[in-house]
Amino acid sequence: MNDLYHIPDEILWSRVTGNDELAFAELFDRYWQAALLEATRKTGNDADAMDCTQELFIRLWNQRHMLQLEGCFSTLLYSALKIRIISHFRASVSRIAGSRSYRPKQAEHIGGLHKVQAKEVAWLLEAEVQRMPARMQEIYRMSRQQFLSVQDIARSLRLSEQTVKNQLTSALKRLRQTVVHYEDTLAPLMVVAPILTSFLTETL
Numbered sequence: 001m002n003d004l005y006h007i008p009d010e011i012l013w014s015r016v017t018g019n020d021e022l023a024f025a026e027l028f029d030r031y032w033q034a035a036l037l038e039a040t041r042k043t044g045n046d047a048d049a050m051d052c053t054q055e056l057f058i059r060l061w062n063q064r065h066m067l068q069l070e071g072c073f074s075t076l077l078y079s080a081l082k083i084r085i086i087s088h089f090r091a092s093v094s095r096i097a098g099s100r101s102y103r104p105k106q107a108e109h110i111g112g113l114h115k116v117q118a119k120e121v122a123w124l125l126e127a128e129v130q131r132m133p134a135r136m137q138e139i140y141r142m143s144r145q146q147f148l149s150v151q152d153i154a155r156s157l158r159l160s161e162q163t164v165k166n167q168l169t170s171a172l173k174r175l176r177q178t179v180v181h182y183e184d185t186l187a188p189l190m191v192v193a194p195i196l197t198s199f200l201t202e203t204l
Helices: 009-016 021-043 046-062 073-097 104-131 134-144 150-157 161-178 180-192 195-200
Strands: none
Touching: 009 021, 009 073, 021 046, 021 073, 046 073, 073 104, 104 134, 104 161, 134 150, 134 161, 150 161
């Protein structure tokens, strides 16, 4: 009988960060099929999905000392998988755009990839908003979702306008750091998904 079978994911991950290969193997056994299924659903290609899943677990092991577990292990795993899938789409776009046989039909394919990427980047940004301190998140949502001015936010929350500006600046800095690895593709993504513009642009 597997001695690790009844151990919670989070305890197993803490052992992984201590270089426990057996704990990592147990987590792999628990999640590789679900991760592969999700990757297949997102990429629409069995081979690409397998590549994304393999790279996911390789990176989880290689970065085990740097990854911070906030909540349950499955959240960490699926967040990492989304990043791997986005990287896959970015590489696909680069290969197609750099091909000598580039055709309008391929341009249409790139547009479709951009739409998928835009959804994934929007998910990453929203996840970061939810991780913000309560006051920062409140001010950010009042600005971006309720479209209130700095003056109106300050008046509503009984804060100084400078405090509101500082909170918004800090929020935007966090969001831009979240997508810094995708800065080369943000422009076309904003075209197909204007909501990303509201996430990232300065409107103080």
